[in-house]
Amino acid sequence: MADGRTLAEALRVLTDGADLGAFRRANPGLRVRLVAQREEFDGSLQHALLLKEPDGSTVSLSWSPDLGLPWPLRGVHRAAEHLLLRVNGVETPVARAVACLDFVWDERGVADRLVTDCLVREALEEEPEPISDAELQRAMDAFRRARGLLTGAGTRAWMERNHISHAELEELVAVEASVARLRSRVAAGRVEDWFAAHGRDLDAVRLARVVLAPANPRSPESPRSPGLGSSGLGSPGLGNPDDFLADVERAFAAGLAVPGEVFVTARRPELAGEIGEEAAEVVLSAAPGTLAGPFPTALGDLTVKVLAVEPAVLDDAVRDLVERRIFAEWIERRRRAAKIEWFWGTAERTGGTRENQPER
Structure with missing residues (x-):
């Protein structure tokens, strides 16, 4: 220049x-x-x-232009700009909303998603992804199906409940479709190499599972009691796989099992996040029909019966997962280089870069 x-x-x-x-x-x-x-x-x-x-x-x-807003007034904020919500006259400032999400409701992911949204919009402003009317209609149909909005009345009720106009809904869906195209653009030509290097991370295992709550010393029967049946579910011996589901039923009826899904499909990272890398490898290496556990978790001891192990193959579903992983890595690189400023709370919360501000 x-x-x-x-x-x-x-x-x-x-x-x-x-x-x-x-x-x-x-x-x-x-x-x-x-x-x-x-x-x-x-x-x-x-x-x-x-x-x-x-x-x-x-x-x-x-x-x-001539007669435009003078430079000293650029960026001047009115007090009401700091308000996010008002319900029956009760006002919620932005600072209060973010504090509730992060600290009261323990939803740290919301703040992270807000930063990600800014980074994605920045990328789309630099290189737009135009969406045709036909693409927008397909994206709108998919958006409604994913939320069970299968009728016009149901869709209108959802829009009223969320205070979203039709134009705003179209804008949301168009952004979602643009992000999908951006994701494909970022991952173009890299899927096969990523899968060759990290494909094992997408191996899946189908499980029957139960989490037994920690033993209550005042209870006449604890999760480790032989009263659960001949298999001794949750005991170091692991018991008989053929009796597993019957034992799960008895444990749940006795109030010893933590409520949750019994039949699940989990990929390696999800399983490792719950029980650790070594335990996940044990489960994924087990033959179908094997009982594995108990593994300590935040809720109690997890015991699983392995129903099937599926090594990842690069089909359409896994290709979509790989694209999402590549896109997430790309976002994280941009995030590390970004200047992130939170306009709420004390000055210490608005550091110049992610590294020198509190972890969100």
């Missing part, structure tokens, strides 16, 4: 409405992003063009 020609072309994009796509194609070495900001003070829309060079440096170019 030393000769000024690139800056002059960029200025024409801002002032004359020159083709942004053509500007990107003419400057493949730059990451180009057009940012729009609605000013809270007067509702006006301001634009800036960010030009990021390969060395990481960024040029920010902005332009203001």
Whole structure:
């Protein structure tokens, strides 16, 4: 940009409405992003063009028309902007909402997803993924099926309950479809290599399972009691696999089993996250019909009966999983390099990078 020609072309994009796509194609070495900001003070829309060079440096170019909002008033916030919700006159500021999600309800993932959403929208602004009407309709049909919205009345009731207009619903679905196309673009040409290196992570095992609650010393019969049947379910001997389901029924009827799914399909990372890498390897290496456990978990002792082990093959379902893993790794790399600022709470919570702020 030393000769000024690139800056002059960029200025024409801002002032004359020159083709942004053509500007990107003419400057493949730059990451180009057009940012729009609605000013809270007067509702006006301001634009800036960010030009990021390969060395990481960024040029920010902005332009203001005559009689536009004066620069000192840019970014001025009204007090009400900090409110997220009002119910029967009771107001919830953004700071309170995030604190509830993170600390009261233990939903740390929500804050992470908000950051991910920003990173995805940034990528889509730099390289948009246009969605045709036919693609939008297919995405809308899939969105409704996934939520059981199989009738027009059901869909309208869901929209009213969530206070979403039809235009807002279409926007949400279009973003979801664009993200799917972005995910495919990021993973293009990398699926086979990733699977060759990490395919074992997607091995699956079909299980019958039961978690026995910790023993209650005041109870005449504990989860480790032989009263559960001849197999002694949960005992170090593991018992007879043929009696497993009958023992699970008796344990649940006696109030000794933790409520939950009995028949599940788990992939290696999910299983390892619950019982550890070594125990997961034991289960995935077992022959069908084997009883394995008990394995200590947060809820109690887990015992499983292995019904089938399925080594991953690169079919359509696994290919989709691989694309999602590649996309998640790509997001994490962008996250580590991102400047993340939380505009709530104390100043210490708005560090310049993820590494120097509290773990969210």
